[in-house]
Amino acid sequence: MTNRECSRPSCRGEAATTLTYDYADSMIVVGPLSPVSEPHSYDLCTRHTERLSAPQGWQIMRHVPAG
Template identity: 90%
Template structure:
């Protein structure tokens, strides 16, 4: 348990993923939950990251964490 809730309003789901926007490059970076909550990032639960879609013309970069 991370004790961090999803950033979506009125969602109390456990955050599993961190999403960050780079407005200058029209880029969205999606990766594993960051170790520390960042003020310019969004922590999302599994339900909301599955429903996530990028604005038209934006690129999405997904980082996948693989445990050895």
């Protein structure tokens, strides 16, 4: 257990991934949960990670750990 909750308002799910924005490249990057909470990133539960969508003109890059 990470003791970190999803960043989405009203969600108390356990954080599973970390999301960051790359504004210069219009990209959302989602990867494994960061070891520490970062001020410019968002921790998401599994449900919100799976439901994530990007604004028009943006793309989502998902990093999946090997193995």
